[in-house]
Amino acid sequence: MIKRVLRHTFSLLNTDHVKLGNKWNYKNVISPYHRIYYIDEGEGEISDMEKVLKLEAGYLYIIPSFTLCNMTCQSYLSQYFVQFFEESSDGISMFANNRSLFKVKAKEIDMINFKRLVEINPGRGINRSDNPKVYEKNVYYKEYQELNNQQNMADFLETQGLLLQLVARFATAEVFKQKDVRYIPVKILDSISFIAVNLHLSLSVSFLAERANLNPEYFSRLFKEFTGSRPLAYINEKRIERAQYLIVTSQTNYSDIAEQTGFESLSHFSRTFKNVTGLSPRAYKQQVYNNGPQ
Structure with a gap:
């Protein structure tokens, strides 16, 4: 028997059943969390850089984290939705290889599950505004995390x-373009966890290898074998993901973001950010924020 270990957990932000009109019209939205919609009435549209999906009754939709998208409704749209952060034991998102919009035909159980999710998580709607530029702020995230902490164990586990x-409704070969799951050596898993909470430090291959009591070259090869990236490339990717999160959710200036994510200078941060995302930090922020409700 092949033993599988569940590596992904979720932290709920919002869930609700809402009826929307033509004010639900937002461009260039990018969020550090996943969204899933179940449409029960009306129609709308979501799009990313590659595709346009019609929102129609009887379908489920997912927008993975850090997926730049547009959301529109011409007249009327009724939907259940949930927004949640993903955490994994190896720091790698289940959607890391395919951050794109997906649509599947809903089943009866999906409606039941959404109704139950809303029922056991009352007051988790977006109460201030349905504009992501308003509700996507660190202070609001902390409020929702505190609500998660207050859940009793039964509701937490059921959630x-x-x-x-x-999420399993989207577990198709098209979405999950990943290699066969293998167990990650403890020393590599420990290094991944250390990187995740110490991005602000000056991290080097030699330092990480010494922590793992391994030869630097062997450590680097082993790290790539189980993560798909060399240590320094992986560190830069995680630093830029963290920088994207800070740009989207806070008003932190670029110099402070560079420092908090471990870059030696603002220029080094800017060069790396552009190499990874194709945009400068300033252009990225403008793309996210300059286009509000249309």
Whole structure:
């Protein structure tokens, strides 16, 4: 028997059933969390750089984290939605290889699951505004995390199970373009965890290899074998993901972001950011924020 270990957990932000009109019209939205919609009435549209999907009754949709998208409704749209952060034991998102919009035909169980998710998580709607530029702020994230901490164990576990069931509806070969799951050596897993919480430090291959009590070259090869990236490339990717999160969710200036994500200078941060995303930090922020409700 092949033993599988569940590596992904979720942290709920919002869930609700809402009826929307033509004010639900937002361009260039990018969020550090996943969204799933179930449409029960009306129609709308979501799009990214590659595709346009019509929002129609009887379908489920997912927008993975850090996926730049547009959301529109011409007249009327009724939907269940959930927004949640993903955490994984190896720091790698299940959507890391395919951050794109997806659509699947809904089943009866999906409606049941969404109704139950809303029922056991009351007051988790977006109460201030449905504009992502308003509700995507660190202070609001902290409020929702505190609500998660206050959940009793039964509701917490059921919420995790419901989110897993909804995500599983998109578990197709097209979405999950990943290699066969293998167990990650403890020393590599420990290094990944250390990187995740110490991005602000000056991290080097030799330092990480010494922590793992391994030869630097062997450590680097082993790290790539189990993550798909050399250590320095992986570190830069995680630093830029963290920088994107800070740009989207806070008003932190670029110099402070560079420092918090471990770059030796603002220029080094800017060069690396552009190499990874194709945009400068300033252009990235403008792309995200300069286009509000249309």
